[in-house]
Amino acid sequence: MAPNTWLELATGRVGWAEAVTDGRVQMSGNRADLSAYLPL
Template sequence: MSSPHIKSAVVATAMAALDTGRTPERSVLREAVRVLLTILAARTPGQSVEVRVPPYGAVQCVPGPRHTRGTPSNTVEMDPQTWLAVATGRLDWAQAVTEGRVRVSGARADLSAYLPLELE
């Protein structure tokens, strides 16, 4: 099995559980979150925005001024289920922000230009 196939499979497994109202197994949820964060960071290189999905991961991405110390001025934070939904296009970015499911701060914290992510 190729690495992209494994990555797609774990995300598909997590989404299938969520789509049927179930909570994915913790290890599946964790891996799906990390896969999608890694894809975001690879496709949107930079260090001006920190995307946090506690307790599973955080990445820095988006071109612009580099953040080096303390709390970044541009942050995005959400729960794992919301991250999976916006990253896969099942939930619109603007809707998630409006509903308070995504907490953003800073002028560069709008990820709508980069989401949803396409799995390879």
């Protein structure tokens, strides 16, 4: 994931599902879902 994507997720400018759908976040496995912890 790009640094600017992480900042957008951490600050709530973009949601986890939106970032995954847009292809900005690539993940695998059930532990990779950080949506419960974002935004910080």
